[in-house]
Amino acid sequence: MTSIDTGGNPPQNNPQPQALSTEPRWKRQPFANHWRSHAEDFDACKIGMWLFLTTEVLLFAGIFVAYAVFRMWYPEAFANGSHHLDVHWGALNTVILLISSFTVAASIRNAQLNQQGLLKINLSITLFCALLFMIIKFTFEYAPKWAEGKRPGVWFSYPFAADPNEHIWWSLYYSATGIHALHVLIGAAVLFVILLKSFKGWYGPKHYTGIEVAGLYWHLVDVIWIFLFPLLYLIH
Amino acid sequence: MADQQHQGPAGSPTSDKEKLGFDPTDPHGFHEGEEHGHHILSMRMLVTILALLLLLTGLTVGSAQAEIVIAEELGITIPQWVNVAVAMTIATIKAILVVAFFMQLYYDTKLNTMILLFCLLTFGLFIGFTSIDMGNRDRIYSWKDGQHTPGGTGGLGLERAAFDRDGNPRFTAVLGPDGEDTGRVRRAREEVSDAITDFSSDPEVARSRLSPEVFERLQRYHERKKAYRPAPTPNRVTDLSSPRLFAPPDDEEGDANN
Amino acid sequence: MSTIDTHNAGQHAHHEGSYLTPHGGALATIWNWATTIDHKKIGVMYLFAIMFMFFLGGVAALGVRAELWEPTRVVTQVVEGETVTSYTGQVLVNLAPIVPGVESEGGISAGMNIYNRAFSLHGIIMTFMVIVPSVPASLGNFFLPLMLGAKDVAFPRLNLMSWYIYVFGSIFAVAAVVMGGVDTGWTFYTPYSTMTDADHLRVVFVILAAFILGFSSILTGLNFIVTVHKLRAPGMGWFDMPLFVWAMYATAIIQVLATPVIGITLLLLIFERVFHVGIFDPRMGGDPVLYQHFFWFYSHPVVYVMIIPAFGIINEIIPVHARKKLFGYRAMAFATLGIAAVSFLVWGHHMFTASGELAAMIFSALTFLVAIPTAIKVFNWVATLYKGSIAFNTPMLYALSFLFMFTIGGLTGLPLATLATDLHLHDSYFVVAHFHYVMMGGTIIAFVGGIHHWWPKMFGKLYNERWAIIGCVLVFIGFNLTFFTQFILGTRGMPRRYASYPDEFQFLHQLSTIGSWILGIGFLIHLGVFVHSLVAGRKAPENPWGGLSLEWETESPPIEHNFHHEPIVKHGPYDFDTVQPPHTDPAEFPMPEPLRPGERTH
Known part of the structure; x- marks a missing residue:
């Protein structure tokens, strides 16, 4: 390859895969040829991810606005509905997500320090936490409530409701937690790919864009839950 | 004109820097001084943040329970906004901890903070104006x-x-x-x-x-x-005839306003 | 040129052809385009996809206008002792055999049903599939990196993904049309969108299509923001960027901040329609006006996603074709950002008759703010034209039509922003005419002007100037005939979205319909001009108009990596008074003569 094909990239900064095949995988990752350096590529990916997180926050903004409006209108329905949620499961899920956030942050540190073994362990714990979160959500929260008739909208058939608008509360509860659970699943899927790649040695010092970006996404899922938890479980 | 506008073939960064007056790998000086992107958090820091987060979770659950106990045992009515304010303040602190340290925004470029702030501003506009309309509609209409x-x-x-x-x-x-x-x-x-x-x-x-x-x-x-x-609060449930819909226990209240 | 540069240029000419160079056989070329991550190819693919959707939406519009040629009336006659019922003015009812879902409805309702579907189809396609992506996704994708001196956008693979998402979403919408279309209007207001065609999936399909298209829009916006921040050529500060780039940047900010809200809105709407969760249903304690807030929180800022790129194009066309430095560069840049900021404060003006009075008053006051940055722009364009050497070629004619029609569109916004007059004009043809003057007279006109401005650069071919000008004039006449009449109809009380009307409106309606035919012929001529240019156009020089921004420095069409070397920016994009444009002959594009003592250019 001539220097021309890399254009403005100083070629010595952009490793050529075939030339350095004995190096670990992360050292052999070239950056896309429209960037000037690895650092630029990494920075841009982070800015891009923050912009994407912006869109995620504003997606949930719709749910929060609907929550605010209907809570303003039907405080009784919301207080009653909230009492039907079990704060213990909610708190446990909060703790699980916080721990998973910690392990993701730790796994980035591991990549930065080239601790390949710990990196895989931390990522695996994160995935396990995601699994636990989903299991608790479905078996201990959704399933019993649905069976009792605490359902959204027209499906609502709980006989002991004390307020005529409680189905609105359940609509918002299922919409908010459902969309959040979907994000947990997406985040877990991304982290699973990251874990598989980490077994092939894709991440190392200064070459951990994927893990950093996926981690940002996972933390955001956590932050959303940090707000959903008190709003759904802790109001009277 | 042409040779002013074209860069020569890529040479070593230092010679380019001298020739051009700037670093060709970083022409706008984004990385001058420090490297934003690669801050390594210490393990102690990470554990401290996690401990703080768990503590705050306990605190918010505890305060919510305490409010119920106080209200029921002592008969003190706590205004609703206290409950919301406490819960949301703790949640905000937790979120700031996660964003600043786990997501490393504190060590990151200012641009990313700006992005987040613009996002929150937009969120604020959305919820603010919508609430102005949805929250005040009945009061405005009661003038009539x-x-x-x-x-x-x-x-x-x-x-x-x-x-x-x-x-x-x-x-x-x-x-x-x-x-x-x-x-x-x-x-x-x-x-x-x-x-x-x-x-x-x-x-x-x-x-x-x-x-x-x-x-x-x-x-x-x-x-x-x-x-x-005139109804003091809006009563928006009008059609309860659908068999699937829940019927309110005290029908009199509901019917009087319809 | 130095020896080294010549040597390298020679090597490039050998190694690197234009981005349009075919790779192997036909199949290999198609595969190459389908998997390309080159922003230029993606921009071209977007351009053709958008043109196709524009054609579909345009046909629906012609159908709507045809139906309105005569008011629909029931005529009862007694013929040989038997009462015979017939209808006048039913044109679209002829489509009944091929439109699923209306066969069973006889007579007048079938025709009106198809009319409702036709205008919904027109609105949905033109908004979500044409105007929103039009400029940013096609011209923006192609020229943003070129103007910045970059090799590509920041995330080329996301860029390709956004094109596929666009195509996927459009397929959903077209599938819904094939299944019989929807009659919700493009706004999907509840309860139309939750209760009509209850047994059919097509409304869900269209909502899903809009949802999917939102992702495409977000990815484009995200890409552009990062590109502008990270990939500017050396020497290009923020205030050395062409204003088209500024416009793309402001657009991208709106796209990123507003589009997710339509995502959640449409998601909740699907929940509402399919699962009846009740949050938009007043029978269950929900509120349809909440839906309107959600919808317009996205859709008002998106109005500026549609028009700001048009400002960007006009900012490029006017200085280049008037050969004069742009008046008030910084004011233009800040006005662009100002419009983007204000766009988030005014969505309530779509709901003056639905929302509470306090909110309506606040939104009305804020809406007038939009006039300030917009007026700054219009005045600056006019000041740029003053004493410029204006070339009356197709792009410039389009820019001038834009100035004329956008100003009308903007000024007619003021009575709509005023609460008292809006009560009269709300949901009338006045509104229809107003937003067509802005969206079509503004965005589409600038878009077509921009295509002509950059066509030689994109495809390396010149087009037939004479026919392009004929097309441009026809579009101008047809457009004004179609929509100016609608201002008059609106003030007289003609409501929008009705298939029938009182007899006294017939003359104006017929004028409007004739205008739509002229408009259609104008666009067909442009299509012919483009096809002719691609097939038999003369080769275009690198810089046919004497432009100064970076895209004119590379070849026509650009090489695969855009530039032989990363360009270094030494002058502003509009310094026509001090810099000879690249690849131009000073005899053809002379520098302006020095000013006489006491003379001013503006």
Whole structure:
């Protein structure tokens, strides 16, 4: 390859895969040829991810606005509905997500320090936490409530409701937690790919864009839950 | 001109830097001074943050429980905003911890903080303006309480058409659809306004002047108006006939306002 | 040129052809385009996809206008002792055999049903599939990196993904049309969108299509923001960027901040329609006005996603074709950002008759703010034209039509922003005419002007100037005939979205319909001009108009990596008074003569 094909990239900064095949995988990752350096590529990916997180926050903004409006209108329905949620499961899920956030942050540190073994362990714990979160959500929260008739909208058939608008509360509860659970699943899927790649040695010092970006996404899922938890479980 | 605008073949960064006056790998000086992107958090820091987060989770659950206990055992009514304020303050602190340290925004470029702040600003606009409308609608409409009566505009239209807010008759000069003064329209409306005036002062006079159908309609309208009391809070459940829908336990409350 | 540069240029000419150079056989070329991550190819693919959707939406519009040629009336006659019922003015009812879902409805309702579907189809396609992506996704994708001196956008693979998402979403919408279309209007207001065609999936399909298209829009916006921040050529500060780039940047900010809200809105709408969760249903304690807030929180800012790129194009066309430095560069840049900021404060003006009075008053006051940055722009364009050497070629004619029609569109916004007059004009043809003057007279006109401005650069071919000008004039006449009449109809009380009307409106309606035919012929001529140019156009020089921004420095069409070397920016994009444009002959594009003492250019 001539220097021309890399254009403005100083070629010595952009490793050529075939030339350095004995190096670990992360050292052999070239950056896309429209960037000037690895650092630029990494920075841009982070800015891009923050912009994407912006869109995620504003997606949930719709749910929060609907929550605010209907809570303003039907405080009784919301207080009653909230009492039907079990704060213990909610708190446990909060703790699980916080721990998973910690392990993701730790796994980035591991990549930065080239601790390949710990990196895989931390990522695996994160995935396990995601699994636990989903299991608790479905078996201990959704399933019993649905069976009792605490359902959204027209499906609502709980006989002991004390307020005529409680189905609105359940609509918002299922919409908010459902969309959040979907994000947990997406985040877990991304982290699973990251874990598989980490077994092939894709991440190392200064070459951990994927893990950093996926981690940002996972933390955001956590932050959303940090707000959903008190709003759904802790109001009277 | 051309050779001023073209960079020579890529050489070593230092020689380029001298020749061009800037670093070709970083022409805008984004990385001058420090490397933003690669801050390594210490393990102690990470554990401290996690511990703080767990502590705050306990605190928010505890305070919510404490409020229930205080309210039930001691009989003190805590205003609702206290509960919301405490829960949201703790949640915000937790979120800041996660964003600043786990997501490393504290060590990151300012641009990413700006992005987040713009996002929150947009969120604030969204929730703020929507609440202004959705939250104030009933209060605004209650200014018109005196003018609104239930049951559509049937009775209301008659009265509103005839009188202004102070009770003075409106139609001294009525214009027709094409702008000309049509005596027919004016006379019809004056008749209605007179009838309503008569009815409220002396129903018997009105009975003698009006046809039985019109008199009956006026009577019904006045009865409905007497029975109406404006609802202090909006009651938005109207159709409970669907079998799947939940029916409220005390039907009287619900029906009175419908 | 130095020896080294010549040597390298020679090597490039050998190694690197234009981005349009075919790779192997036909199949290999198609595969190459389908998997390309080159922003230029993606921009071209977007351009053709958008043109196709524009054609579909345009056909629907012609159908709507045809139906309005005569008011729909029931005519009862007694013929030989039997009462015979017939209808006048039913044009679209002829489509009944091929439109699923209306066969069973006889007579007048079938025709009106198809009319409702036609205008919904027109609105949905033109908004979500044409105007929103039009400029940013096609011209923006192609020229943003070129103007910045970059090799590509920041995330080329996301860029390709956004094109596929666009195509996927459009397929959903077209599938819904094939299944019989929807009659919700483009706004999907509840309860139309939750209750009509209850047994059919097509409304869900269209909502899903809009949802999917939102992702495409977000990815484009995200890409552009990062590109502008990270990939500017050396020497290009923020205030050395062409204003088209500024416009793309402001657009991208709106796209990123507003589009997710339509995502959640449409998601909740699907929940509402399919699962009846009740949050938009007043029978269950929900509120349809909440839906309107959600919808317009996205859709109002998106109005500026549609128009700001048009400003960007006009900012490029006017200085280049008037050969004069742009008046008030910084004011233009800040006005662009200002419009983007204000766009988030005014969505309530779509709901003056639905929302509470307090909110309506606040929104009305804020809406007038939009006039300030917009007026700054219009005045600056006019000041730029003053004493410029204006070339009356197709792009410039389009820019001038833009100035004329956008100004009308903007000024007619003021009575709509005023609460008292809006009560009369709300949901009338006045509104229809107003937003067509802005969206079509503004965005589409600038878009077509921009295509003509950059066509030689994109495809390396010149087009037939004479026919392009004929097309441009026809579009101008047809557009004004179609929509100016609608201002008059609106003030007289013609409500939008009705298939029938009182007889006294017929003359104006017929004028409007004739205008739509002229408009259609104008666009067909442009299509012919483009096809002719691609097939038999003369080769275009690198810089046919004497432009100064970076895209004119590379070849026509650009080489695969855009530039032989990363360009270094030494002058502003509009310094026509001090810099000879690249690849131009000073005899053809002379520098302006020095000013006489006391003379001013503006």
